[in-house]
Amino acid sequence: MAGGREELKLLGTWTSPFVIRVKLALSFKDLSYENVEEEDLYHNKSELLLKSNPVHKKVPVLVHNGKLVCESQLIVQYINEAFSTDGPSLLPAEPYQRAVARFWAAYIDDKLFASAFQVGRAKTEEKAEALKQAFAAVETLEAAFKECSKGKPFFGGDSVGYLDIVLGPIVPLAYVGEARFGIKLFDGTRSPLLEAWVERFAMMDAAKAVLPEVDKLIEYSKAKQARAAAVAAAARN
Amino acid sequence: MAGGREELKLLGTWTSPFVIRVKLALSFKDLSYENVEEEDLYHNKSELLLKSNPVHKKVPVLVHNGKLVCESQLIVQYINEAFSTDGPSLLPAEPYQRAVARFWAAYIDDKLFASAFQVGRAKTEEKAEALKQAFAAVETLEAAFKECSKGKPFFGGDSVGYLDIVLGPIVPLAYVGEARFGIKLFDGTRSPLLEAWVERFAMMDAAKAVLPEVDKLIEYSKAKQARAAAVAAAARN
Structure with a gap:
């Protein structure tokens, strides 16, 4: 502390x-x-x-x-x-491993988060394309997880590291996507390792302490959609 | 070495x-x-x-x-x-200064380079908007230079640092833009500090050793434009 x-x-x-x-x-x-x-x-x-x-x-x-x-x-x-002396070190000490972690962190924002947001925002015809891109990003990240974790439970190895934290916010979003739209971003076929990682990460005390409740996010997402629909209806009239 | x-x-x-x-x-x-x-x-x-x-x-x-x-x-x-023991350290040692350097480095790619490329690529009507954005980015970076350099010659202070290197490739591009299109990206009104920085950076031996010659870049840029025009003409026929 x-x-x-x-x-x-x-x-x-x-x-x-x-x-x-x-x-x-x-x-x-x-x-x-x-x-x-x-x-x-x-x-x-x-x-x-x-x-x-x-x-x-x-x-x-x-x-x-x-x-x-x-x-x-x-x-x-x-x-x-x-805060290098507080808690675990999130980035690896070795320069090459740091570069690898930063590379995949950029990929997570540029490819996975960007296309996942697009799925939420896009019109019907573009939604399918965005979803395809999100799934492709998950497949690539599955390989990245294998490379970084080396058979251990986290991107960071035995404990949570930079990439676990960078990807972490996807965990509640993935649950919301499944509950609301039946979209399973991480599944046993496409990404068995990441599917297990999602469950594992969601169970950690330090994650549970700050991740928003899925039910509340679902409520928020429904209210936002209702507001957008009302605005669209008002614009048509 | x-x-x-x-x-x-x-x-x-x-x-x-x-x-x-x-x-x-x-x-x-x-x-x-x-x-x-x-x-x-x-x-x-x-x-x-x-x-x-x-x-x-x-x-x-x-x-x-x-x-x-x-x-x-x-x-x-x-x-x-x-290569922490070879040559100067490019990033500041202090965590906050490092965060500031990384922030402006991301800005340089996302705002300045992105809009400068857009000026080259865009159609006439979009060119003006891209140029406006590039100039706005230069103005913001002028303030960033003031903040980072603290009255010294480089973003890195007395010697070239991370941001000097990240922005460095703009130097020959700025000369090409002026020679070919009369666009002065850095000028004494909008960005007097960066205008002086461009001259200063271009004169450094370590920069001169690797920056491409402006004349060759101009030739390359003309040839590329001619090729694009030929392709467009062929498509029309």
Whole structure:
């Protein structure tokens, strides 16, 4: 646990996978922080957020003793470096293994998260293509898991590492996708290792402490869809 | 200079800014390497490239004692970590300063390079918008330079650092843009500090050793345009 003089504040929203990623890093590093929830990220960003991330105007932002760190992957790397003596080291010590971890972390955002979001947003005809891309990304990540974990339970080996935390926010999203739309992102045929990893990760105390409840996410997702439908209907009239 | 037992090979093309970025890192770290030029990246990628970067199939790839590292920013970070005792340290030692450097490095690719490429590729009506975005990115980076350099000559302070190398490939491109299209990306009004930085960076021996000659780039750019025009004319007939 960080000493009493360390002040950590996280600006975010409880549903953002990128905010959840930072919460996972803080939780696995056993660091306490103040959570500052953005009330309305879509229509009315707070002054604090606009001032804290003037370049991208996005959550998450980590405020550490007044210093502002943006972009979720960079925040996780920062937490790992700034709190190197707190909790486990998330990135491997060996330069090549670090490069491999950073490579797959970029892949997770650029290919898997990007296409998974597209599945949610796209119109019917584009949805199928986005889903195909998401499944292809899962297959590639299945091979990456094999390469990185070397038969052990996590990307990080025996314990949770950088890639487990970067991919971690997919866990509740995968459960929501299955419950709401019958889409099983990770299954025993396409990705048996990642299917087992999802279950394993979801059961860890440090993950359970910060991952949002699936039921609440489902409720949120239904309400968002209903709002979007109402807006679309109003636009037609 | 790396010891005789270190084998470094770089797969790339001489015109790729991302390859030039890696060459800059190797040059400033005073590391010797074998340059392997892709003959025809657009129509006929080599077996070696496809095998070396099966995920993205892109240059640059650094091969270090048989280990493959992809993605130019990750390669530069890898070079800095794997050859920590060769030449200057490119990234700051302090975690917060490292996070700041990585933040602006991502910005350079996502905003400046992306819109600068778009200026080259886009149709007339979209060109103006892309140029506007490139100029906006330059203005933001002017402020970043002020923040990072603290009145010293480089992003890295007294000596060239990570951001100087990440932005470095823009230097010959900026000269080409001015000579061919009269576009001055960095000028005394919008970005006096970066305008001076471009001149300063271009004069450094380690940069001159690897930056492609502007005249050759202009020739290449003209030939490419002529080929594209011929293809377009053939398609019309």
